[in-house]
Amino acid sequence: MNVMDALNSRFTCRTFKPEPVDRNTIYTVLEGALRAPSWANTQPWEIFVASGSALQRLREAYLGNFSKNVPVNPDISRPQEWPPALKERTQELGRKRFNALGIDRNDEQGRRALTELNFKFFGAPTVIFLCMDRTLTAWSMFDLGLLAQSIMLAAAQYGLGTATAVQMAAYPDLIRAELGVPPELAIVIGIALGYIDYEHPQNKFRSPRRPISEVVRFIDL
Ligand SMILES: Cc1cc2nc3c(=O)[nH]c(=O)nc-3n(C[C@H](O)[C@H](O)[C@H](O)COP(=O)(O)O)c2cc1C
Incomplete structure (x- = not known):
């Protein structure tokens, strides 16, 4: 698979097959992705890969919190307010996903089931958690973004799907307890x-x- 094919075929996979991914393949994907650039080669990332029983315990703990409506408490706070054009895009995404899945916008249960997918980690056999020192700035977050996309593209080459989701980091205390972050x-x-x-x-x-x-301005005069 070449890079353009990987770019064009990647999408957020929200239902995985349960079969595990071979450790060597994960290793190869991460080793390639770690060639991502970073500010002055600071390589601010720390990575925790959860699978097997550890991931299963974490999934059950997440689902327990979700079923009890425990408020999410991510280490990195969510945006309070999106600028109007961006907000409209989030709403457009929601509308189109609900339509595609035949879920009515007033169907609270259907919508909750979709949200729940995040808290069961989309049924994935592996979750890669990206971490960085709390004192770092937005520039290191930029570096983590480069790493994330590199992981997703490398995974595509090995026939693997990915879902990058903030909701999977919604309960950091549970992750810390299970993975020792x-x-x-x-x-x-x-x-x-x-x-x-x-x-x-x-x-x-x-x-x-x-x-x-709409997005790109070419200026050459
Ligand atoms: C920083 C970031 C956070 C995201 N968080 C979530 C999430 O919590 N739940 C989810 O289902 N998708 C999440 N996504 C996936 C986006 O919704 C998705 O990338 C976007 O809608 C474009 O769709 P595509 O990835 O299928 O091309 C996230 C993506 C990024 C880059």
Whole structure:
């Protein structure tokens, strides 16, 4: 698979097959992704890979919190307010996903079931948690973004799907207790990794993009 194919085929996989991913493959994906650039080669990332019984215990703890409506408490706070155009895009995504899955906007249970997918880590056999020291700035967050996309593209080459989701880092205390993440590290985001269940309607949906003519300004005069 070349880079353009990986860019064009990647999507957020929200239903995985349960079969585990071979440790050597995960290793190869991460080793390649760790070639990502970073500010002055600071390589601010710390990575915790959860699978097997550890991930299963974490999943059960997450689902327990979700079923009891325990408020989420991420290390990195969510934006309070999106600028209007961005807010509209989040709403458009929601509308299109609900439509594609045949979920009515007033169907509270259906919507909750979709949210719950995050808290069961989309059924993935592996979740990669990206962390960085709490004192770092937005520039290191930029570096973590480069790493995340590198992981997703490398995974695509090995026939693996990914879902990058802030909700998987919603209960950092549970992650710390299960994976031993030290307190000085902020748990930024999780990347679910595994084999894609292509038959599932969740995975037939593709999110829209703004047209390039709206986003890019070529100025040459
Ligand atoms: C920083 C970040 C946070 C995200 N958090 C979530 C999340 O909590 N739950 C989820 O289902 N998807 C999450 N996503 C996936 C986005 O919704 C998805 O990337 C976007 O809708 C574009 O769709 P695509 O990835 O399928 O191309 C997140 C993506 C990023 C980059």
